[in-house]
Amino acid sequence: MAGRAARALSGRRGGALKIHRLGLRPKIISVTPQNILNADLHCHSVVSDGTLTPEALAERAQVNGVELWALTDHDEISGQQRAAAAAKARGMHYLTGTEISVTFAGETVHIVGLGFDADNAELRQGLYNTRNGRRERAQEMSDGLAKVGIRGAYEGALKFVGNPELISRTHFARFLVESGVCKETADVFRKYLTEGKPGFVPHRWATLQNAVGWITRAQGVAVIAHPARYKFTPNEEYALFTEFKNHGGQAVEVVTGSHSAQEYVQYAETAIEFGLAASRGSDFHSPDESHTDLGTLPFLPGTLKPVWELLADRIQ
Numbered sequence: 001m002a003g004r005a006a007r008a009l010s011g012r013r014g015g016a017l018k019i020h021r022l023g024l025r026p027k028i029i030s031v032t033p034q035n036i037l038n039a040d041l042h043c044h045s046v047v048s049d050g051t052l053t054p055e056a057l058a059e060r061a062q063v064n065g066v067e068l069w070a071l072t073d074h075d076e077i078s079g080q081q082r083a084a085a086a087a088k089a090r091g092m093h094y095l096t097g098t099e100i101s102v103t104f105a106g107e108t109v110h111i112v113g114l115g116f117d118a119d120n121a122e123l124r125q126g127l128y129n130t131r132n133g134r135r136e137r138a139q140e141m142s143d144g145l146a147k148v149g150i151r152g153a154y155e156g157a158l159k160f161v162g163n164p165e166l167i168s169r170t171h172f173a174r175f176l177v178e179s180g181v182c183k184e185t186a187d188v189f190r191k192y193l194t195e196g197k198p199g200f201v202p203h204r205w206a207t208l209q210n211a212v213g214w215i216t217r218a219q220g221v222a223v224i225a226h227p228a229r230y231k232f233t234p235n236e237e238y239a240l241f242t243e244f245k246n247h248g249g250q251a252v253e254v255v256t257g258s259h260s261a262q263e264y265v266q267y268a269e270t271a272i273e274f275g276l277a278a279s280r281g282s283d284f285h286s287p288d289e290s291h292t293d294l295g296t297l298p299f300l301p302g303t304l305k306p307v308w309e310l311l312a313d314r315i316q
Ligand code: AMP
Pocket: 049, 074, 101, 167, 168, 169, 170, 185, 186, 189, 190, 285
């Protein structure tokens, strides 16, 4: 694999690179050769709350010029073999992936794991335990929605679920759109599924220490996902990054579908401040819902160490 990995890292595989040089992407920050790689290391399939199969995502990634891909389903790695096989069949490099739900300072934080051994027993058990409880939470969400006149939400959400262990707020959002309560899923979150709203149920996910530990002990790299999304005070955010590093975390998403161009700059500075490598991923869920398609983000700023440099021997 060393040769393939080296080619991926050198970013000299033709085709897709030309698209970037034609200027289709906003080129906001100077890039260096090791950063000119169309890596998309964050997306979701029907195995969690995406709407495409791993195979359909692989096809879409390839069409969009992705060279290094990772499928990162929430708290679940049962799609990994299919994703890796589909990537291989399409000539894309692949890293194993997942996105673990963590509770930190009373907020839900997402930790992406990349390049881990998907057979690792401790990681598998940890993810299983994290998934556990989603069903009961979903029942409670449904009860909360019934109190404001929305009936049958649990059964309705289940129709959208590909993996019964992974029923999520996204599936409720799709049901409420289908039944005409809201026009789009973002409205459902704002009106019904976020803190203080009728369908919101506080939940305790994994600890930061456990999530980072499971990933790193399985030979992977832990990445703080979309840091700008969390509603932390500066002190809380500092604590998140400090504790993440202390537990062995090594990277942060800088360029993601959830960040503005200004936030790319902000978290590039944070990555440097904390000595973290940087990741890039669309967080694509669905052609109908996601604003950022696979493989269409700007490259990582050239000042940063790309996370794939830490994972050269884990690239398939
Ligand atoms: P859960 O893990 O069940 O709490 O669901 C979280 C998922 O909901 C995230 O992974 C996103 O896919 C989705 N999500 C969270 N907030 C929003 C939002 N404001 N608009 C649309 N989707 C959201």
